Amino acid sequence: MLAERESQLEALLVEREVEQFLYEEAELLDNRELHEWFDHVADDVNYRMPRRLMRENTSSVFSEQGYYFNEDYGSLKARVERFDSEYAWAERPPTRTRRYVTNVRVTRETEDLTEDELFVESNLLVYLSRGDSDEHTFYSARREDVLRRRGDTFEIADREIRLDQTVLSTDNVSIFL
Amino acid sequence: MAAGDKPSATERALQDARDSLDEGFFPLEFFHDEDLHDLEMERIIGQSWVFIGHESEIPEPGDYARRYIGDDTFIFVRDESGEVNLLFDSCRHRGAQVCRAEQGNTSHFRCPYHGWTYKNDGEAAGIPQKSKAFKNLDRSEYGLAHVPRLESYEGLVFASLAEEGPSLDEWLGDFKWYFDVHMKLPEGGMEVIGEPHRWVIDANWKTIADNFNGDSYHTAWAHGSVLDLELGGEETVGHAGTGDSLDRHIHCDGHTTSMRGFEGEDVFLTYPDEVVEDLFTREGLSDAQWQLARQALSFTGAIFPNFGFLHFGDTTDDPEKDVAPFFTIRKWRPLGPDQMELWSWGLAPKNAPEEFKQRMYKMYTANFGPTGNFEQDDVPIWKGITDSASGQFASSQNLQLNYQMGLEWMSEMDIDEEWLGPGFAYSENLEEGGMRLFHEQWYEMLAGNDRTDATGTPINLQEDR
Ligand code: FES
Ligand SMILES: [Fe+2]
Numbered sequence: 011m012l013a014e015r016e017s018q019l020e021a022l023l024v025e026r027e028v029e030q031f032l033y034e035e036a037e038l039l040d041n042r043e044l045h046e047w048f049d050h051v052a053d054d055v056n057y058r059m060p061r062r063l064m065r066e067n068t069s070s071v072f073s074e075q076g077y078y079f080n081e082d083y084g085s086l087k088a089r090v091e092r093f094d095s096e097y098a099w100a101e102r103p104p105t106r107t108r109r110y111v112t113n114v115r116v117t118r119e120t121e122d123l124t125e126d127e128l129f130v131e132s133n134l135l136v137y138l139s140r141g142d143s144d145e146h147t148f149y150s151a152r153r154e155d156v157l158r159r160r161g162d163t164f165e166i167a168d169r170e171i172r173l174d175q176t177v178l179s180t181d182n183v184s185i186f187l
Numbered sequence: 188m189a190a191g192d193k194p195s196a197t198e199r200a201l202q203d204a205r206d207s208l209d210e211g212f213f214p215l216e217f218f219h220d221e222d223l224h225d226l227e228m229e230r231i232i233g234q235s236w237v238f239i240g241h242e243s244e245i246p247e248p249g250d251y252a253r254r255y256i257g258d259d260t261f262i263f264v265r266d267e268s269g270e271v272n273l274l275f276d277s278c279r280h281r282g283a284q285v286c287r288a289e290q291g292n293t294s295h296f297r298c299p300y301h302g303w304t305y306k307n308d309g310e311a312a313g314i315p316q317k318s319k320a321f322k323n324l325d326r327s328e329y330g331l332a333h334v335p336r337l338e339s340y341e342g343l344v345f346a347s348l349a350e351e352g353p354s355l356d357e358w359l360g361d362f363k364w365y366f367d368v369h370m371k372l373p374e375g376g377m378e379v380i381g382e383p384h385r386w387v388i389d390a391n392w393k394t395i396a397d398n399f400n401g402d403s404y405h406t407a408w409a410h411g412s413v414l415d416l417e418l419g420g421e422e423t424v425g426h427a428g429t430g431d432s433l434d435r436h437i438h439c440d441g442h443t444t445s446m447r448g449f450e451g452e453d454v455f456l457t458y459p460d461e462v463v464e465d466l467f468t469r470e471g472l473s474d475a476q477w478q479l480a481r482q483a484l485s486f487t488g489a490i491f492p493n494f495g496f497l498h499f500g501d502t503t504d505d506p507e508k509d510v511a512p513f514f515t516i517r518k519w520r521p522l523g524p525d526q527m528e529l530w531s532w533g534l535a536p537k538n539a540p541e542e543f544k545q546r547m548y549k550m551y552t553a554n555f556g557p558t559g560n561f562e563q564d565d566v567p568i569w570k571g572i573t574d575s576a577s578g579q580f581a582s583s584q585n586l587q588l589n590y591q592m593g594l595e596w597m598s599e600m601d602i603d604e605e606w607l608g609p610g611f612a613y614s615e616n617l618e619e620g621g622m623r624l625f626h627e628q629w630y631e632m633l634a635g636n637d638r639t640d641a642t643g644t645p646i647n648l649q650e651d652r
Contacts, residue, residue, distance in 0.1 A: 059558075061381065061382055061384065063289065063290065063382060064288055064289035064290075065288045065289070065290070065291055066287045066288040066291050066293075073381050073382050074381075075380050075381035075382075075548070076380070076381025076382045076383075076384070076533075076548075077381070077552065078384070078552065078556070078557060078558045079552070079558055080549060080552065081504075082505075084504075084505035084507050084508060085504040085505045085508075085549075085553060087505070088416060088418060088504060088505045088506060088560075089560065091416060092412045092413070092415075092416050092418070092560055093412075095411060095412035095415040095416065096411075097408070097409070097410070097411030097412040097414075097415060097564070098412040098563075098564060099409065099412075099564040099567060099568065100563035100564045100566075100567055140567075176289060176385070177385040177386060177387060177528070178384075178385070178386035178387070178557055179386070179387055180386065180388075180557070181386075181388045181389075181390075181566040181567050181570060182386075182557050182558070182559075182562060182563040182564075182566050182567070183557050183558040183563070184558075184563045
């Protein structure tokens with residue numbers, strides 16, 4: 011009985027750690043501290059955003075071949091570093107974003123995970139506002155991450171972003187999700 | 188303009204546009220005008236050949252995809268006999284839409300309203316209670332309406348809402364010579380990978396048409412970040428008019444392409460040697476076309492009015508990785524004077540190794556499409572042009588945009604007399620003739636004339652054209 015309570019408590023602590031990590035990550039991205047964010051990216055990362063499809067009989071289908079992002083460490087790094095250029099006009103001035111991370115769940119059952127890896131699902135709502143107009147828009151997505159313990163924090167080993175839009179309603183995607 | 192009707196402000200303004208164009212100007216206000224938008228839909232989109240999709244997107248009988256011409260929704264579908272159709276998505280009973288999904292496979296489309304059913308070639312197959320309720324209705328007259336004209340060129344399907352007019356072959360004219368180089372270079376041709384990217388942006392469709400019709404001038408500046416990071420070489424991204432490369436702006440039968448390449452070298456758009464050796468074929472290409480492909484580093488181009496393409500070599504998604512080519516085609520679909528939907532497809536040689544096809548698709552998304560390192564920076568700029576055009580100032584001050592680059596009084600600009608292809612080629616890329624050509628055709632069609640009446644570029648000065 012006591013052992014059971016202890017393992018529940020343990021799970022709760024892990025969940026709490028993961029949540030804190032995702033909130034802090036969101037803050038880095040909202041502040042456009044991209045290099046600090048990228049410090050949390052594992053060097054074997056696989057960062058994907060497949061294209062959502064709209065099909066007749068199912069609500070959740072994603073393209074096998076078509077995607078918006080399919081990045082490894084090097085290509086993701088290049089995308090991050092591109093924003094250091096004074097010519098990266100898409101983010102001059104930077105998009106104002108606010109990320110809302112909810113419905114965080116940690117599961118350990120997924121195959122291929124090592125001892126120090128966690129499979130984490132979360133919902134993400136991003137508010138975006140640009141320029142000096144009153145216009146704003148949102149991205150809504152579900153994320154599936156593999157987070158790997160690194161010291162007292164985590165690194166992102168794998169991320170799949172499952173956007174809810176089929177047709178994007180923004181000029182471009184110049185932020186990370 | 189219908190005779191006898193009092194011309195609207197837009198029509199009066201349009202009359203002045205002809206004079207502006209002769210001077211190399213184009214009024215800013217035309218990038219945001221409600222009345223013009225309606226005219227454009229009717230006289231340009233409604234009278235042109237508009238791109239629908241590539242046949243490789245619907246390879247099997249029953250495969251379909253929802254596609255659009257202007258505001259009209261169609262079903263792009265391969266029927267049971269293997270024919271490609273474009274059916275108006277509207278039930279013949281009371282007009283409901285019968286196609287539910289963006290893409291899929293079905294033998295029949297069933298109307299959700301009262302259950303009329305259509306085969307995938309459009310034929311009406313079933314009408315509930317017909318013998319009681321519609322006993323004298325002839326089913327053969329109640330199939331889904333087909334688009335008036337549908338034609339295909341190298342797997343690229345175009346449609347026209349106009350019953351009559353030039354055939355697709357005539358519309359593309361000799362420009363096919365250039366497009367053949369892309370589509371016929373690899374044995375087995377090109378195919379589309381995945382599903383097209385789609386995104387809606389608040390910009391007028393003519394801004395992107397301008398860009399694809401030969402804006403070599405913007406590349407080094409607008410895409411300086413790509414250059415900074417060495418994701419694309421100086422000769423791909425660098426300043427117009429300064430390269431050691433062979434830089435040509437080509438106009439052919441109303442369409443344009445810009446190329447960069449190296450004279451006498453084997454460049455082949457930086458396709459890897461294995462692909463060049465195993466797949467590239469001179470079959471179906473003339474010696475001159477082969478030579479163009481061999482020397483080419485990159486191509487940009489546009490087919491009037493709303494189709495664009497890029498075939499780029501020497502790009503990468505990571506400065507540490509080898510460069511690779513990508514090939515993308517796109518469509519800009521006007522939704523309003525200040526809005527369009529962009530459609531963008533990545534292609535690869537059909538018979539290339541799977542791994543290489545994926546590499547090409549990755550090059551495409553790294554560079555273009557909504558997340559592309561190039562494209563991210565273009566779109567917000569086009570939005571800004573549309574914004575500037577939207578208020579009082581552009582029209583009250585009659586602000587004219589400058590498209591004079593390359594006109595004889597602005598710079599020395601030669602026509603390459605030795606040019607190996609049809610049409611004609613400016614011997615450098617520091618000129619804006621492709622955009623003038625686009626706007627002239629735009630003007631002629633809006634004025635109810637033939638787009639081949641466009642003047643002001645050497646296109647009509649060449650004999651025998
Ligand atoms: S509207 Fe389609 S069956 Fe009535
Ligand atoms: Fe550009």
